[in-house]
Amino acid sequence: MECRVLSEKPRRASVNDTVKMSLLCEVDGSCPLCRRDLVVKKNKKNVRVFDVAHIYPLNATDHELAILKGEVRLSNDIDCEENFIALCKECHKIYDTKKTVQEYRQLVEIKKEINKIKELSKLWDRQTLHKDILIVAEKIGSMDERSLDNTKLSYDALKVSDKKDDTFGILNEIKVIQFILIFFVPIKEALKDLEKQEKAKSTFICSQVKSYYAVLLMQDFRQDQIFEKMTEWFMTNTGIDDRSKSEVLVSYFIQNCEIFSEC
Template sequence: MATSSEKSSRIKPTDNLQLILFDEVNGLCPQCNKPLMKNLKKQKTKLFEVAHIYPHSPHPHEIVLLENETRLNDNSDHEDNLIALCRDCHKIFDNPRTIEGYQAMVLLKKELQRLYKLKTLWHENKLDYEINEVINSLANLKEEARAELSFSALKIDEKDKELNFMLKIKIKSYVQYFYTDIREKFAELDKITPYSSDTIFSQVKTYYLKLKKEGADQNQIFRALTEWFCSVTEVKNVEMAEIFISFFIQNCEVYS
């Protein structure tokens, strides 16, 4: 058990840091999926605890146990070494400490950090407002297949081989039905504001390359592009966002 001096040396997470950790896990315990906040007497009540992945004041046997394990930060109170857990999962993780539990928590934290970093890129990469003109014009798309694809457009099968089969089928379906409509709307936009489509395509490719640089695989990139598209445009429907991302995969130098 930690001594009173060890306890007093702990740095209590600030409210802002607790909010960051809460947001990092999307408000749910990453271990059991339990909500980490609830309404109680018309007020929000916090149900999570900030857990140290590598213990703040390790017992002698824990020092030996974790001697050869990865540490996410030398400072145990650093954000890298902290994670929001419900009280039950925090207790299970700490007692008893195991190598398997520690390794799993390290991997979980790394994945949460990767996803959180992708989310922070959304607001650094904005699409020109003209894209909303195209989106609004497609609000009443007909549910019928359109003309054959342009021969100049790359086939989905020729794109990155990392795409999983089910995702590739989804993209192909969206392209079959909507590619021609979207391409025509971009052409109409270019007549009003020349080079608008080129600018938008370039912005999409730039964001794609940033995601790729962060180490995301192509399936993760599709999800991240879809979420980003919803975030920076007027699109609130995920399927509509996926339709546009599928168009960009087919039309731009994305996934090539």
């Protein structure tokens, strides 16, 4: 009986190269705990120097079962990609041998954020933006200082402070306020011009923006993250390669009640 116990080995996960590369991309090639590179150059070749770690342990010890009792699990199937994360070998060893509830919760939160981004990517493919928003973006870039001075919005019209929360950040708030003051009127006029070409075109664009904002909100992103994702979304869907133009457009839709508002 004793010999049989000694011969038993802990069950180990079988992870193929596709899953490993997916996990590596999830963490942008860096260990999420210590930020070490997970791929290094050796003899002019790229070498993977990471392990696939189980967030909730595959072969939990009595100690691990006790400290993780009642803790959130990312999946009912412990041996699946939802419960995997790429860690450098040193962090993996420490995590496996000296696991704490705090470290477990940290990895759970990291993986939750990763899963949110992955889910967003799937939804992103189904969320489009009317190509004519590019016309509006081009108008922003073509305006000179004199024309901008003549179209500035008054401070009395600003409501950004009523819409933002503590997650938006003071730097984002300052940037958005400045963009709104300078560009709100020109963008509004450009959207009106689109409306003259085709009825309800600007309304359709606004509804698309609000729809994508709702997708981000359902994924429980913070306001600073929403601003970032909306900016990337505009750039991807319109071909705008100037990030500041995209941020100007997002700022307009914050002021115009498509995002960050119930109006």
